Amino acid sequence: MKWISDKLGNLTDIISGSTPSSEVKAYWGGEHVWITPTDLGKLEGLYITSSERKLTGAGLKNASLTLIPKNSVVMSSRAPIGHLGITTTDIYTNQGCKSFVCSSKVDALFLYYTLKQQVKKIQSLGSGSTFAEVSKSMLEDFTISFPEKITHQKQIATNLKTQLSEIEKARKAAEMKQHELKAISTKQQQTVLDILEDLPRVPLDYYLEGIEAGKSIQTTELLAKKDEVGVLKVSAVSWDKFQPDEAKAVIGNYNPPIKHQVKKGDLIITRANTLELVGAVVLVEQDYRNRLLSDKTLRLKLKPDEIIPQYLLYILKLPEARKHIEDNATGSSNSMRNISQKSICTIPIPQADETLQKEIIELMQSNRAEVKKVDEALKLMLEDLDVLPNKILDQVFNEFENE
Template sequence: MTIPVQKLSTFCKTGSGGTPSRSNNNFFENGTIPWVKSGELKNRYITEIEEYITDLAIEKSSAKLVAKGSLLIAMYGATVGEVSQLTFDATTNQAICNILPDENICDVNYLYRFLEASKPYLLSRRVGGGQPNISQGIIKDLEIPLPPLSEQRRIASILDKVDELRQKRQQAIAKLDQLLQATFIDMFGDPVSNPKGWNIVKVGNIVDEFIGGKNVECPDESDSPYKILKVSAVTSKVYKSSESKIAPNGFVPNNLAIVKKGDLLFSRANTTELVAATAYIWQTPDNIVLPDKLWKFSISDEAKVNKLYLWDLFKNTEFRNELSKLSSGTSGSMKNISKGKLNELKMPLPPKELQEKFAEISTKLWSEIEIYKQSSDTLEKLFKSIQNKAFSGTL
């Protein structure tokens, strides 16, 4: 059966918003109208927001009221390509495209799932320099397969059910990680205020060197046996060797830049929210190489510090705030941390025996997390497979 295809613009109302001038207090003070920013498009549904604007702001700016149920796509910024759905009437900034389909032609949940699956394509169409963006025109030109509404709802329902299972696995992983973070605080206290009075040392007194790779342009195809990590390999604070690109033909890595089990990786360059992300390598293929934007900790004297203690120290929210303060850069989308500044950062150093005790707890919890991760990875593959079948008419 041939499924009819229509451009999104033929059956959807679309638009974008605006940012009222912050120099006029009357636009924000005592505001009651929700104003959504692109950085808030992180989950399926928008249920809470940070800022509100006034009726005057709508009257005097390009911000417009968007109806409850509308879909929102981030056109640029840290969440570019992400899709969310409004659970209340709201306004948005100019970095968001709002979409409301004709319910007689397209089910909104089906369209959400299609747009979610279209993220890789949309990202491939970004243009611009420091902060590449997706234009509203590209979104409006998306060609949407439109089976009968009953079939659209069936597809959306199947994807919803698999996604629910996927989310439950992720929530279980998050709870175990929260338990480990709570254990860290219980054993060591807040690492910034240091209520337990541990010795304070500079990071450079513990870490001999931060080793990075080179900035290598990776092709789409190559016969190289090596893969080069992307920054996204550590942004979730969990190492993902799959977040890598094939190296060019003839690439010969520095042996020190090849990552190994037991390495601790650090993102020295990323957006303000993601810079300084740190991940420990429990296991990895032996052909994975560091890029220029990721460093690994080189520690010759491990009698002083356990890497699992360091990992949770660098993941701690308060300590991450201190790390973030070290970042610099004029670009709004990319920040950098220098080795010099990182080496000078002060950190608490509890007794090694206590660090080792924490490392034992961490290892046990992460073995449990790994079981959930394997299940989660299986569900992720299933979800992607169903997505592909759903929008090619073979589900």
């Protein structure tokens, strides 16, 4: 199979788009498909069949738009560069797209995969102060490699389409399984909410002996090693589990007070983070003598005979507690939020006896390990599936070009 190289301008007719005045109603709501980068970004699959907005004949005339025929490749040339699609009907585009009307030298599907494989190089050509854009002249000068015979191009493109279609099927199946797992967790949570609905509420302070905070200590920006003393970052407290590696190394030979050390059984809550994570809480499962509370990570000291730590852990994750925390968090919507100890102390807690607390814990923990294991496996699978198409494209094009 002989491969040759040529410029896109010699292989295709590259067409730019434009936009008629949005203030003139007579230009809009017609039957002519008019594609934007947003339309391309929403494509599920290869092919362009319609658009969110359509133009009238008057709109086409006003914007001096050039028709882009069926079986052309369309690429967003800004905001962002690189969304792709193949037309299944005659279309028009706005100025954020460049369309490639293929000559007899290049197959449209092959060109689609070629541009997809070369998208990073094309993006590197972009320039502009507001947002990066790649121009028509740049694309006309962009060189691609391709089999000389169109039949070979079609063969390669068809094989790629089959392989990538199977990857997409696997991705959708994994996402569907994730939705099923979420439904299981939602149903489980709803069972707990139904049990708690009629219980009286008391402020969290009712169950506390106190709240202990660390203090601001001079640290480096480096993460502390396991044998180094480190001050917890707020990222050490997530919704999943305690992350002891998320701690900044302390400068100098600091001898911390024992009360600042993180210990097994600590229920730690963050007083500062994004809106979704402020008030996040974890239960520490072992001693970490080299990890210290910061002024943004608080230890809830519970009355041992009144409440089981695991029960409170789950209650603080439920919608009622989250609403209280988010409603009382202060700060800009675009920055860190803070919640005061006073507001933490007034979080409403369903007042349950020990037997019911244990029942709630059992309900929340049932199938939890298995669901978590499957969910983590699915996340890893999706990460692999996200990068696999590019790997396949690189492998195919590099292999044939090196023949």
